[in-house]
Amino acid sequence: MAKVGEQDANYIRRVIVMQRILEWSGRILLVLGFVSPWLWLVGVLALATAKILDNMEIGHNVMHGQYDWMNDKHINSKAYEWDIACDGKSWNRVHNFEHHTYTNIIGKDRDFGYGLLRLSNDFRWRVKNLWQFFTYLNLSVLFQWGVSYHELAAERVFFGKKKDNRDYKVPHSELKTRFFSKGARQLIKDYLIFPLLAGPFFLWVLIGNLIANLLRNLWTSTIIFCGHFTGDVKTFSEKECENETKGQWYYRQALGSSNIKGSNWFHVLTGHLSFQIEHHLFPDMPAKRYREIAPKVQQVFLEHGIQYNTGSFLKQYSSVVKRILRYSLP
Amino acid sequence: MSLIFNPLTNWFSKQFFHHSSMAGYLEPVIQLFKPSWRDGYYRAKVLSVTLIANKTVALELKTESRWPTHQAGQHIELTIDINGRLSTRVFTIASSPNQAMHEGVIRLVIKQQDAGLFTPFLSRLTVNAWVNISKPKGTFLLPQSNAVSLFAAGTGITPFIAMLHQALHEVAQPIHLFYYAKPNAHLLVAELESLSNRLPNFTFTLLSRSIDGDVVKKLPDCHNTHWMVCGPNDFHKTIRDYALMHQQSLSSEHFSLVDLHSTGDEKAHFQVDHGGIKFSADNQQPLLAQFQANNINVPYGCGMGICHQCQCVKKKGVVRDIRTGKLSDYGEELIQLCVSQVVSDVEFKA
Ligand code: FES
Numbered sequence: 001m002a003k004v005g006e007q008d009a010n011y012i013r014r015v016i017v018m019q020r021i022l023e024w025s026g027r028i029l030l031v032l033g034f035v036s037p038w039l040w041l042v043g044v045l046a047l048a049t050a051k052i053l054d055n056m057e058i059g060h061n062v063m064h065g066q067y068d069w070m071n072d073k074h075i076n077s078k079a080y081e082w083d084i085a086c087d088g089k090s091w092n093r094v095h096n097f098e099h100h101t102y103t104n105i106i107g108k109d110r111d112f113g114y115g116l117l118r119l120s121n122d123f124r125w126r127v128k129n130l131w132q133f134f135t136y137l138n139l140s141v142l143f144q145w146g147v148s149y150h151e152l153a154a155e156r157v158f159f160g161k162k163k164d165n166r167d168y169k170v171p172h173s174e175l176k177t178r179f180f181s182k183g184a185r186q187l188i189k190d191y192l193i194f195p196l197l198a199g200p201f202f203l204w205v206l207i208g209n210l211i212a213n214l215l216r217n218l219w220t221s222t223i224i225f226c227g228h229f230t231g232d233v234k235t236f237s238e239k240e241c242e243n244e245t246k247g248q249w250y251y252r253q254a255l256g257s258s259n260i261k262g263s264n265w266f267h268v269l270t271g272h273l274s275f276q277i278e279h280h281l282f283p284d285m286p287a288k289r290y291r292e293i294a295p296k297v298q299q300v301f302l303e304h305g306i307q308y309n310t311g312s313f314l315k316q317y318s319s320v321v322k323r324i325l326r327y328s329l330p
Numbered sequence: 331m332s333l334i335f336n337p338l339t340n341w342f343s344k345q346f347f348h349h350s351s352m353a354g355y356l357e358p359v360i361q362l363f364k365p366s367w368r369d370g371y372y373r374a375k376v377l378s379v380t381l382i383a384n385k386t387v388a389l390e391l392k393t394e395s396r397w398p399t400h401q402a403g404q405h406i407e408l409t410i411d412i413n414g415r416l417s418t419r420v421f422t423i424a425s426s427p428n429q430a431m432h433e434g435v436i437r438l439v440i441k442q443q444d445a446g447l448f449t450p451f452l453s454r455l456t457v458n459a460w461v462n463i464s465k466p467k468g469t470f471l472l473p474q475s476n477a478v479s480l481f482a483a484g485t486g487i488t489p490f491i492a493m494l495h496q497a498l499h500e501v502a503q504p505i506h507l508f509y510y511a512k513p514n515a516h517l518l519v520a521e522l523e524s525l526s527n528r529l530p531n532f533t534f535t536l537l538s539r540s541i542d543g544d545v546v547k548k549l550p551d552c553h554n555t556h557w558m559v560c561g562p563n564d565f566h567k568t569i570r571d572y573a574l575m576h577q578q579s580l581s582s583e584h585f586s587l588v589d590l591h592s593t594g595d596e597k598a599h600f601q602v603d604h605g606g607i608k609f610s611a612d613n614q615q616p617l618l619a620q621f622q623a624n625n626i627n628v629p630y631g632c633g634m635g636i637c638h639q640c641q642c643v644k645k646k647g648v649v650r651d652i653r654t655g656k657l658s659d660y661g662e663e664l665i666q667l668c669v670s671q672v673v674s675d676v677e678f679k680a
Contacts, residue, residue, distance in 0.1 A: 005413035009414030010414070021359075071416040071417065071662075071663045072416060073368070074353075077638050078664065079354065081350065093639060096631065096639060097639050098631075100632070100637055101634075185348075188345075189346055246634075283636055
């Protein structure tokens, strides 16, 4: 951590610049679709990449506070908002707090299965689990809305129960307003305003945006499932984790996630969530540094006989699919 | 630039670029063309960094043309990038508005603190490097007419230097300066001499407490003049107490150097100001617990420094990170309440 500095600041600014360039050129190329459909296609891909960069490498990581040390007015976890249906402030709360603190504690970390999928024997089998693979596909397609809705419900459940006498809560009404206003802005922007700006090419742009959002949803959901729900990932009960020590917390983080191997661009596009284990151990370290610490982490795991879940994208993804299928049966 | 950044474009940016301000959305892109360009700041280029005395540097800056010229005695916030991190400190301008207006140049005279987190880095600034400055602030100005006595200690000389240089261009009242420093450690003496040669109404005496005794001894001679004081806290306090007793008119500027003597383990109390609500906090417990004990509701989550829910904007003051023992910066920054303890008076944005 001591090394974190100028390099990291320059890196995140560079990624932001890349994102802006991809976003604008994408939007412009979409309209130029009338010159050649190829331009349109490139536009779709550029826009999708821009959205992925924005959500993963920039949004997710900045909102984790990874760059707060820069003291920059705009690049910090309080100010940043991302290009996704889910309201950043709300996500910040559930994700950073519930998911990262109570990782994989059944009943506390609502991210485990998102309340839709049965991914371990900790949950009772229900008939709807039979077709949960299709539920999963649906969730992937609509991932941004899933994340957004998930958050809203989470607050309701969590604070409705008044656990741990946490007295500062965000009122439901405010959460709902945020959910709807952020969601509406996204819909209006991508499916109304930008297409309208294109005049006669309304449909081209509308469909382009639709596909770009779809690609982004599939990508993010796939990466996130690979990081959390491969076959090796363990779960924990609330009982096990009462009064756990900092050491046990790290242990749980380690067993609760899995990594994906890949090349440079792959890691950047996953927002370095391909280093999910490192991310869970050090959520507020600038993500690009995970590459450096990964070998050390692996070494420590080895010494302590802890399993370090990693593998190629294909291996991890098929493991996820297997897990979803396995638990669709009792 | 102000054309591109206004409430309308901010609204636009919010709707289309998911960013609360247009400037925030575009900033990294603009920086490609204008290094260190930052929304809400002015840019300035380093012309020279000179060591003018032991551990004291003079920093000459070329301000961008839209910078509103200061009045003699005003200060600015100087922001520099130290290894990727933006740090800010306040310094008085030690050059005349006249020079700023005609040449676009200002000068800061800065004492370097050994263990400081900011000033030691100033000597690493290279010529032509970019820094950010705020607009000039402050009301420590030379009054019209009236005879004036100036009391300076150490780098407290800076605002007076600016005033005296400016006085060259205006008709000035009788001014006498009492300048305290360690023996032979007075700054800018040659400049003071040349000023007193050119300004018929200006005289000065160089003093050292170890030789000439406390400043109190000089005060009785100065009744019937307006007093201006700039120096460290105790210097300022001595003169202020005397002035109150004798109903003497006085204006002052004193350094906000934080007293960090209490960073040890003994229990100490400090004042916390959260957007106007004030309470006292000790240096033993995390701030979060003390906010709660004082019924100030702030969001929080894990309580162990990982979720960043409890993050707050600290305006000024120093806190210690409980995990690493590291002290924070003095200026504005984001801190996590659950893993911070106070080591000075602290002010937060609500
Ligand atoms: S409450 Fe989680 S970081 Fe402070």
